[in-house]
Amino acid sequence: MNDQHISRLLRASAPPRKPADEALTMRQIAIMERIMLEPPRTRQRRRLAALIGAPLAAFVSVLAVIFAVVQPFGTSAAVGYGPAPLVYAAIGQTTEEVVQEASARLAQKQGGEAQRRAAYTSWNLTVNEDGRGVRTAFVSPSETRLTWAEDLSGRLLVVAGEPYAADGASVRTPSDDTPEPGTVLDDRTFAPGEYPVFLPDGGTMGAPAIAALMSEYAGEGGRGGDAMLAIESLLTEWTLTDDQHAAMLHALLAYDDLEVVGSTTDRLGRPVVGLAAPARGDQRATLLVSTENGRIAGIERSTERDDDDLMVPAGTVVSYTLWKDSP
């Protein structure tokens, strides 16, 4: 027996398993999206240490700890960590009525095909390396434009959006390090085969497939807020048809924890109605549905209670995504 025999024997002994290059399953995609729900940590403390020296950074850290002990959650969710929560006016409708009304609007113009593109304004809570939310005076959203093709070529363009004061004040001037609106922050081109598509069949999904996808995302917990994550995944990769938007809304009705929070104007100034439900990680997801055309206009996530990990108070908005397109 020589080395070649040994090598053949060892390769043949590998446990039989699914090939690693197979497409991701729905469950695996749901796992990935759940992971990305959590704000990624920044490396600010390392940068701080590099800039002003470790001793001073350590001193600042001590001050931060003292502050955290004395006042762990601060005084206001709206001012400290990001945008103020949207304020809703009661509309006295059930979830079924809201969905029926939106469906009626969506049914007014039939036709059109799903498109491999997405355009949205988004913002996420900044989290430092310790995993704690970072206070900010200005909210600096980003504008993302994604286009991709069936051959998996495409382009992802991210530009700076219009910054605004976290406390809603209109007279404040953003600090110098806030990028000018329109500044190109990232521009990536994908050659054929390079775009990492996760829902390649999203554009042709019918109502049953959409409901199944949402159920997969909701998992065993069966929370409506987790099912909304499937909608977020679809819409950040696809511009879906009105029928598909109606299917997503109808599929949400399967979740008992869904409730109507009322009507409001979203952060792009559009009239919407909010449907909210609990989500993983003691969060609350609110789906914004346009009262003009019935399409899903956005999603916001906030903390349901004081978050001891992020060290932010209940009600803190941790992210929002607002879609800006139609097929």
Added chain:
Amino acid sequence: MSRRTPPAQRPVKEAVFREMFRTHFARVARYVEGQLGEAGPAEEIAAEVFHVAWQKLDPEKPYGLPWLIRTAMHKTRDYQRSQYRGTAATVALARLVQEPSSQMSVLDRLALVEALSGLSEKDRQIVMLTYWESLSAGEIAQVLRMREGAVWTRLHRARRQLRTALSGDERDER
């Protein structure tokens, strides 16, 4: 000094993470499954690995397979400790006996398991990463924090040891 996350960071991080996940998740889950000897918790443990990767991800320097496998190795050990199991390699060998590959006879399988059991833990890891996970010596060096030369040396030694053990079996059969 800014404490604000650059607005571009999130979409770019997401794109980089998606690519990393798409490329490596199944491979990492497969590795964990091989170590545990069961498919059930493999995806959840792989998910923990990618959760760490997401938290620490630098879009300019995304993690490669060796880092992910190394993290998976630690996560698998944590899981086994919590479940009061044997070492990963022992469990994997036990599985090799229980779940035969169609390419090997029962006698060959039993002989190989016995021969692998005679290797040191480190050498057995190197053999499994080489032949079961198809990692290169350079990748294994990163996973196990060793020099590449040391991986080659140990692999050579392990193969020699296996050859001796298996040749002995052949002689016994005669």
